[in-house]
Amino acid sequence: MSRADRRRWASARTLGDLGELMALWLEGEIGSRPGYQPRYGPDEETEHLVPVLAALCRAGYVTTCSQPGLAGPGYDGRRWEQRAAVELVVTDPALEDRLLKAAHGAGLVVVVNDYVRGGVHDRPVPVTTRDGERVTCFGGRISRSYMAILWPGLDGRLYQQVTHGTYISVIAPEYGPAGERLWEALWPLTRTPQTC
DSSP states (O other): OOOEEEEEEEEOOSHHHHHHHHHHTTTTTOEEEEEOOOOOSSOGGGGHHHHHHHHHHHTOOOOEEEEOOOOEEEETEEEEEEEEEEEEEOHHHHHHHHHHHHHHHOEEEEEEESSSSSOOOOEEEEEEEEETTEEEOOOOOOOOHHHHHHHHHOOOOHHHHHHTTTEEEEEEEEEEEGGGHHHHHHHHGOOOOOOO
């Protein structure tokens, strides 16, 4: 990571600051992000997700990992299938409630790992297969040592917030392009809720 990028991430003091920086990284305005290969942006397969991911980050949900719904031959000629999925860290109970309601209301799979209260830690859910064999999962408890790998260089107080937040994975129940409906279901979360 360049010194300039390192300074930008270290200057973040709030989850809002972190979300804005993550959005800028997704949009290609910042070359590197913590916990990811230096000077490497989102994978090509994720490019069409950037608008919704960046908007979620600016709305108070910091996305940490995502993938589109795909099915077909992969780089090795084998059959690969992916469920559309996203992992987000949330520290605001009202935003968490909105996310859970939207996801459950759309019939999406939800995996919660709550580091705020040391409470719920759901099991990981398979999201990628290769010739029918499980390759990748979303969700599951994150160890303290892995949290340090995910969020190096953050301000100490912000690091405490992020590592004691709630990590929520939202996953399409179906593999392949049909699961892309996940992004439409999450788009309303990027707008400020209406009040009476």
